[in-house]
Amino acid sequence: xxxxxxxxxxxxxxxxxxxxxxxxxxxxxxxxxxxxxxxxxxxxxxxxxxxxxxxxxxxxxxxxxxxxxxxxxxxxxxxxxxxxxxxxxxxxxxxxxxxxxxxxxxxxxxxxxxxxxxxxxxxxxxxxxxxxxxxxxxxxxxxxxxxxxxxxxxxxxxxxxxxxxxxxxxxxxxxxxxxxxxxxxxxxxxxxxxxxxxxxxxxxxxxxxxxxxxxxxxxxxxxxxxxxxxxxxxxxxxxxxxxxxxxxxxxxxxxxxxxxxxxxxxxxxxxxxxxxxxxxxxxxxxxxxxxxxxxxxxxxxxxxxxx
Amino acid sequence: xxxxxxxxxxxxxxxxxxxxxxxxxxxxxxxxxxxxxxxxxxxxxxxxxxxxxxxxxxxxxxxxxxxxxxxxxxxxxxxxxxxxxxxxxxxxxxxxxxxxx
Numbered sequence: 229x230x231x232x233x234x235x236x237x238x239x240x241x242x243x244x245x246x247x248x249x250x251x252x253x254x255x256x257x258x259x260x261x262x263x264x265x266x267x268x269x270x271x272x273x274x275x276x277x278x279x280x281x282x283x284x285x286x287x288x289x290x291x292x293x294x295x296x297x298x299x300x301x302x303x304x305x306x307x308x309x310x311x312x313x314x315x316x317x318x319x320x321x322x323x324x325x326x327x328x329x330x331x332x333x334x335x336x337x338x339x340x341x342x343x344x345x346x347x348x349x350x351x352x353x354x355x356x357x358x359x360x361x362x363x364x365x366x367x368x369x370x371x372x373x374x375x376x377x378x379x380x381x382x383x384x385x386x387x388x389x390x391x392x393x394x395x396x397x398x399x400x401x402x403x404x405x406x407x408x409x410x411x412x413x414x415x416x417x418x419x420x421x422x423x424x425x426x427x428x429x430x431x432x433x434x435x436x437x438x439x440x441x442x443x444x445x446x447x448x449x450x451x452x453x454x455x456x457x458x459x460x461x462x463x464x465x466x467x468x469x470x471x472x473x474x475x476x477x478x479x480x481x482x483x484x485x486x487x488x489x490x491x492x493x494x495x496x497x498x499x500x501x502x503x504x505x506x507x508x509x510x511x512x513x514x515x516x517x518x519x520x521x522x523x524x525x526x527x528x529x530x531x532x533x534x535x
Numbered sequence: 536x537x538x539x540x541x542x543x544x545x546x547x548x549x550x551x552x553x554x555x556x557x558x559x560x561x562x563x564x565x566x567x568x569x570x571x572x573x574x575x576x577x578x579x580x581x582x583x584x585x586x587x588x589x590x591x592x593x594x595x596x597x598x599x600x601x602x603x604x605x606x607x608x609x610x611x612x613x614x615x616x617x618x619x620x621x622x623x624x625x626x627x628x629x630x631x632x633x634x635x636x
Contacts, residue, residue, distance in 0.1 A: 295613050299620060302628035319636075423624070426577055433599040434611025445620060450613075451583035460573050469636045477636050 237520060295435075299445040301416060301423035308485065314493045315486050321349040322465055323483025326476050329463050331407065334399065334454075336387040339408035340487050345379040348486065355381055362386045400440050402453030411481070412488045418481050420446065426477045428456035575628065576634035584626035590621035 308315045324345065342359040346352045359379035367374035389395035394404050411417035424446045431443035441451040458473045465471050598612035
């Protein structure tokens with residue numbers, strides 16, 4: 229704001245100086261048919277004023293963009309980040325527990341089946357027992373009726389709401405997104421989700437959030453419908469790890485990262501193997517090409533100038 | 536072998552350390568899971584990173600003072616707030632996971 233006013237002052241001074249006034253006047257007289265000697269200077273000033281106002285309004289829009297994009301999240305050193313690093317499977321197991329007890333009441337994960345958890349976070353018996361706790365609608369049977377049965381490994385994780393409308397109705401119009409791919413569906417997903425879950429803070433001075441929403445600086449716009457869900461010791465971990473907010477955040481994001489990219493470990497192994505083999509092949513191919521071309525590249529041309 | 540005075544002092548120190556270690560273990564075992572207060576490492580680190588980010592914090596506090604008198608409801612301190620928290624996040628980020636399992 230202050231900068232804009234200073235710019236305006238400088239422009240006014242420059243305009244009133246004799247060096248700038250005459251070329252402006254001559255430019256205006258060449259453009260328009262009727263040029264009044266007095267009004268041409270005013271017209272130029274008006275044009276410059278319009279330009280400066282445009283600049284000022286742009287700067288106020290730019291400052292509103294900060295909250296619109298949300299606070300940039302920091303990069304955390306995830307244990308599965310390196311080119312040959314695997315997931316922390318103990319963390320995935322704890323993260324699934326957090327999801328089940330804290331998040332599953334509102335968020336579905338409809339692309340994950342119980343059998344996907346076998347060998348990753350649970351043994352087959354444990355996964356079977358977990359699946360058996362839920363009721364699944366199946367059918368039709370021989371009489372043509374739908375029936376409910378206990379879950380099997382092949383069933384998907386249960387959905388909290390029947391459809392999106394029911395989900396919106398239960399959450400004040402906001403839809404809790406499906407979390408199966410959330411770390412891939414958001415820019416810098418893993419860091420973003422962790423920062424969001426652990427980043428609930430008091431809003432800055434001058435910002436008020438309406439009833440029903442909560443302030444989160446990382447959420448684009450700042451006002452998120454989800455309240456702070458991770459509170460210290462909300463969950464009691466089976467392995468006795470202290471369930472602080474940051475610990476639960478790390479574990480649940482490890483679980484969500486696995487859910488979005490279950491192939492990651494195999495991909496990294498394959499990538500490392502094939503990049504190594506292909507670089508050997510590249511060296512071999514380069515040698516072979518140069519071997520074959522050496523015949524031509526070592527030609528000697530003799531210029532015979534006689535006659 | 537005769538023990539000199541220095542060796543005796545060393546032995547005494549080690550003996551003392553062993554006793555204090557035993558006392559510490561019995562002291563800690565008196566705490567059950569319910570007694571120990573879990574401290575969130577992220578909050579703890581954010582507090583410890585505050586001294587590194589004094590400049591943006593002071594800018595924010597200056598802005599708060601300016602905004603307090605505002606009647607229009609358009610003024611806010613999001614910019615300074617973001618600058619401060621970005622500084623704290625940059626400080627906390629690399630250190631946090633070392634504190635977690």
